[in-house]
Amino acid sequence: MLTILFDGIAYGMLLFIIAVGLAITLGLMNFINLAHGAFAMVGGYITVVLMNRHGVSFYWCLLIAFLAVGVIGAVLERTLYRRLYSAPHLDQVLFSVGLVFMSIAAAHYFMGGQQQLIQLPPELRGRIEIFGVGVGRYRIFITVFCAVLVVALQLALTRTRFGSQLRAAVDDGRVARGLGINVSVVFALTFALGSGLAGLGGAMGAEVLGLDPNFALKYIVYFLIVVTVGGTSSITGPFLAALLLGIADVAGKYYVPEIGAFIIYGVMVLVLVFRPHGLFAREASR
Amino acid sequence: MSTMSENAGKVSAPVTESVAATQLRRLSAWRAFEIVLWVAAFAAIFLLPSHMLVLTEIAIVALFAISLDLILGYAGIVSLGHGAFFGLGAYAAGIFAKHIYAEPVTGLFVAAAASGIFGFATSFLVLRGSDLTRLMTTLGIALMLAEVANQMAWLTGGADGLSGVMVGPILGLFEFDLWGKTGYIYCLFVLFILTCLARRLVNAPFGLSLKAIKGNPVRAAMVGVPSRRRIVAIYTVAAVYAGIAGALLTHTTSFVSIDVLAFHRSADVLLVLVLGGVGYLYGGIIGAIVFTLLRDWLSVITPQYWMFWIGLVLVIIVVVGRENLGRWHTFLPNSLQERLARVVNWRLGMKLRGEQ
């Protein structure tokens, strides 16, 4: 029981780290980026290649995945995404679905279709007992690591100059521009940060979520659920939604495997119908 | 007020009236390219006997894409889960043929009813909200349906698919043959009839009101268009169309794979429609031809990686701009352009209008 709770929390934390970038692109740029899962997948593959073929330490891999995917995100943002910020949502969807298809085929081409495995460092393997409950060490690592990240993100958003510029740009891009904030640069940096976090999450999640070319498509639904249920007006909303989803998914697969996924999709649809701005969003003010 | 407008009508109507009527008549007149397209499609029965299977597939995809065009191109409703209705129709037809009655046309009606009811019920969920909520709601519904089909293996065959579907002769008269000729003729007839019906629908006041809702919802309400009712109606019709397309797939393959409900169906049909152009019905057909041929060609050159090229096509379409795609002919020399436009837009001796 408690094991499931722990697994669920770790899983939720992972979902949040990956999905937070999606929440930001949606909230800030009003861009529906269905290719977000592909960024996470790239992070996962970078880790696999570096660890298994070049023997790089797992921790370095996490950092490299974060930076590399962040750079990829920044390049794509500058070259392609920014052209589509004001495009119709249909175009954004088509564009990002196209990217997803390309990434899936590319992953097939370079890495093959099989599940990729990584060997975690010895100190992260196995279980330890907490209050008499067996909990995987790696799950604890994920939970602690992500919790620190969440706090850091929250602080960065509320305490730093960049954070306040970002919030200003989210609230009203035009006003922010008028205040002399370089919205375009803020967008690019934020996009890079969001992509990087997805890459980091993908790297950490390779062991938990599994990694094969269909990753980009399989999990995007979960990331979207986190964002739509949590809303895009804060990062606490998606965070709570991710935890809920993580716990519900793990518990659902354990207790009611037949209808677990069904319930999750059903809850999402209900939330969308009754709280279109997300479960944790304040009523949109006009 | 009524007296004044009636007076105005009496004074000026005779001249203007006929002009207005002519201009409206032109909107719904058959155009040259439509006639050519249908003649070619029917001629293919005799001219391309060895390509019946791929032609059948094109017809089915075309019908599916037309159904998406009805909601996306006319009412402006984006959907990432239109495959739900396709899959539901496919399963309904399969289960009906397997357990109840093997005659396919009856099966079409059953599939249409099943998808239509489901479409009507879920239409209320897409009435409100932004594009994003609509995308997610439709996607969520499609995923739920796929999950249901997967879990109800006793009925649907689950992940193995529904096999053992025996499809009887059409109307008890025409047996499906090995080369797919009957299948193609069957699909083509259904496609033709449903396209003609859709044509009437979009050229009638109903279609105009849909375009109004898409074009400017605020003003549409302000001239008295009951948007909610219209969206429910067209969403249901589109679901019926998609369900029939799914049923055609079942009837021509005698099998239902869980794949009919997969996400990529919904994504592919979007691509098909965008390739052919949104909002004039024939985009679905033209897109289906281009898409199917493109995919077959790509999967011959790069058997495993054709998905990459399809993805690339999508990205390029968007980056170049969908509206520019329809303007490829502007790169042609002027004289050729004019001739082309005249041919394509010819309709009962009327002057052309730059549209699409």
Added chain:
Amino acid sequence: MTAALETRHLVKRFGGFLAADDVSLSVEQGARHALIGPNGAGKTTLINLFTGALKPTSGSVLLDGEDITGLPVEQRVKRGLARTFQVNQLFREFTPLESVVLAVNERKELGGSAWRPLVAHGEAVDEAAALLERFKLSDVMDERTSMLPYGRQRLLEIALAFASKPRVLLLDEPAAGVPEDERHEVLNIVRDLPEDVTVILIEHDMELVFSFADRISVLVSGALFTEGTVTKVSADPRVKAIYLGEDA
């Protein structure tokens, strides 16, 4: 005689902001009633409350004595309430003919008809043609709306509202943005509106208000400040202070 349009204690609150503050307004049948007030006085909010685009926090709206507070926009239109928008709200991809045919169809309850083509509904077509003639749009009825000069678009804006045969017509700055040389055409149309149609004019241009309206209501900070005949309001020094101070 019942008022053509009446509001009772209409209140609209956005969060802590009071956009309509206990507005009780009565517009007589066939009146030429102007609604004026400085920017941000709540004129647009009030119109949106009339048409149903916004739901009031409390209070009610009556059309010809019937309570329409709970009705959605399109049903209010069917009951004879139409408006034009300050910034054109047109079907840019339609031709003027299609736009007007649409409006006429909806009024005639033909909008749901899905079998016979537009041209087959002859009466609606005739009526649309007559309307286009009346609003001097016949020569451009086959052109794409977005390509028309602004003045013409402005005429179409009014024609669309008029096509639903309103008993009460709300004109939101009908001449706004129209170049000087096309202006008189729009104003002539406004002046020639049939007498039995009640017209409520929201306007900044005082000259137009004084020449057109017989009664004026002044709105300040969401509340009704004063109301009366043109002579009375135009002579009111407080109105001058508020209005000219803000906007002259």
